[in-house]
Amino acid sequence: MSEPVWQWSAVDTARAIRAGEISSAAVVEAHLARMDAVNPAINAVVAPLHDEARKAARDADRAQASGAALGPLHGVPVTLKINVDVAGQANSNGVVAFRDNIAREDSPVTANLKRAGAIIIGLTNTPEFSMRAFTDNPLHGLTLNPWDQTITCGGSSGGAGASIAAGIGAIAHGNDIGGSLRWPAYCNGVVTIKPTQGRIPAFNPSASEERPPMAQLMSVQGPLARSVADVRLGFEVMAAPDPRDPWYAPVPLAGPPVSRKVAVARIPDDMACDDDVIALYRQAAEHLADAGYELHEVEVPELSKVWTLWRDLLFTELAVMQAPLMRQVGSGTFVRGIEAALRSAPVMDIEGYMRSVSERTRLLRLWMTFLDEYPVLLTPLSVRRTPGPNADIDGSGRNIMWETLRFLSSINVLGLPAAIVPVGLARGAPVGVQLVATRYREDLCLDAAAAIEQRAGRLVENLWSMLDKR
Template identity: 40%
Template sequence: MSDELWRWSAERTARSIREKEVSAAEVVAASLARLEATNEVTNAFGEVADDALAAAKGADAATTRGDAVGPLHGVPTAFKLNTPVAGRPTPDGVAAYLDNIAAETAPALTRLLDAGAIPVGRTNCPPFSTRWTTESEHFGITRNPWDPAVTPGGSSGGAAVAVATGVVALAHGNDIAGSIRYPSASCGVVGIRPTVGRVPLWHSPPGWGVPLAVQQFGVEGPLARTVADLRLGLSVMEGPDPRDPMAVPVRHLAPGPEDRPVCVAMVTDPGDHPLAGRGRRETDDAVRTAGAWLADAGYEVEEVELPALGEAATLWWRLVLTEFRVGGLVAEVHRVGDAGIRRFYDLMYAVVEEAVGEVSFADYVAAYQRRALVRRQVAEFMARYPILLLPASGEPPFPLGGDLESVERARELMTHQWPNTAVPVLGIPGLGLGVTPTEGAPLGVQLVGRAFEEEWLFQAGEVIQQRSALTVPIDPRRP
């Protein structure tokens, strides 16, 4: 395989720049050239940085002077278009928001910049970041590089594609219902949804607070091609920030000799719940393949049913969609959203109303109380099984536009996405990654861990990556 700079890992790139084996300017130029070569096919980026080369030259000057530099010094990175960058618009996939200029840069992005990362562009997301595909009328369709006819995942679809095609080794994403984990698995890369509170988050217009659903379920996290780079990215992004009172100092918890063998609960059946259910044979097979690899590496793997996951997934819909309506997001979607996102919201609400009925304020409060009990049930279960192995979704990456077909199709898709909605309700970390190649897009899985035990997931993820036949970066297939 050729050794172009854009193929290098973030770790190798940062080390080589520090040791003056290569310049940041060379690396960033290679990243920009790869962006230009691939973006006409993938449409992963909605914005290309016009100051990246200047920033790289500044990084090289710092290296020449012998300045202390951060762990990502000179490494090309991508930021997501729904997250504020000072002086730039934050459109969140919505054309009407192109004049929303950010007053400050979000805490997680500030940490990446302080570590020396150089953003080469900002990646696409669907309108309001609430589809499992990355399609919008204004910013266009972001295409899965393995199969341009199917979703790359959403809402961090652009980020996953940017990593998979070699534009960057490390990208920023966020996740409230699978938006890091699902694109990572669908594009054959890796992405971590950290424990709530591990990475500082502040998504709010000036003078407003962060919506409750975002506080409780939303996280910022990295996507990468290797678990080692994912570990590096999280180490940079984590930690307290005064702008996010919920962000906490982190203790690094890793399995020790006394924890061996690590028990893994393999779950393909979330129980019988209105918005969670069994998936398709091929996605179950991907889970069992990953489970066999873990067992071969010495993990103790057992296939179990865990109905609390199905209940958690159903609670997500009760809680989040109620808040979207009461908080005004639904009205805003219909005011400024494009036809696709309006259709998606209409279908979602039709499915939820049919499945769980109208949610009153009393129902909403009761659902939050129930959430506490479900979290306890899962935590008690994970005292024995510190890792859960789940599908990335109950179905392979679906055809573009497939989430807009009908109420029946929307219900099937929402039910299959139970692994993506259950984990945020629990507040625990999840690692999405591709596992098995197909003729089209990869099939993937999720590894779910106990709070602040991301390292357990990284170690298990490395086992799976080492055995998988998936290889990235790749050249994108044209439609």
């Protein structure tokens, strides 16, 4: 491979290390050097772990020399989001009051990555409480998009998305309760999979109490990477079982063959679209047709009602179980944002909450029936060009979730898997599309994403050329 080591895919890096073509130490040094070169300008990795990574790399090389069995990510550099437990590091979740919340043991996703041989080179930024679609906080500051500092890197896994696009690490970890994997992947021109709820085990030993019920059903862990193959590898590693998550489902990672029918989502009339963004959405559909998929333009089942259900359930739980602590320790800017969000949605009483939870079953049944007929659903992720770094605060991105990202958060309340794959640039800003399948069929999402990627190419290669010229 002639390109710099930090540009290698996770798949190729693991293969080269296993074949003895390069040492884990050399790979880690290449990624640490890349971090040192590009991270100061974007502030994506807010807890660099140079010393820890170098030690882990030396241990990995000694293990390989001894003939020990090697995991699928042996020696491969990765990052984790700063809202999961990594033993010996602070799980701050972007909150000043939690800066000394040192984890005493690893979360399941951390443990699974380590068991696979991955080497953690740093922790990535998130907004306070991981509760914004934009990545900024008073503890670590603003994370910038490496493509263009006038557009957001997304959130809440904005540090993960920006770092992986810039070439820091081969796989980044993130999580997603309302789009926090998929929106940063879209904004930064990289790939991700939001898995089915229960597919990747989740738990933070440092947490003082359990999350609200629907938050448990809507939040997932997952990988971001620069190619579909790397996301697939990261997903398979993260999905190893862990007894600490009672929601974990030991389901095979691939299912039986299905028809190649794709539902191409019609966009609701009340969503004001950017022509350049929609043109790339149409281009993605053409890529699927070229790959042999059978396209059917259809209206997805009760999209607006599904999105409203996500909002009402999430904000009711937030108001009852989480807002008191957020008001106590959150920054003034964050608290003002939370109060505005709570005013935008009804806080349901117990009957309303129970009826809404019941309604989720009806809507999920409707969508699963729909996905039985159309095994893959193609949707836009956003219908407009990416907004500014703090658009939710400065007013330019008001109502962005409803007006622009309605196809995003709806998938969380249903607990379905969804992939994001880049397609191209809209006036310099990355644009991707979303691919949805029925429960535990991440393989169908990734297969369709790979078909698009094969025709659209890896978008980040354009970014690296730009960065080299700056």
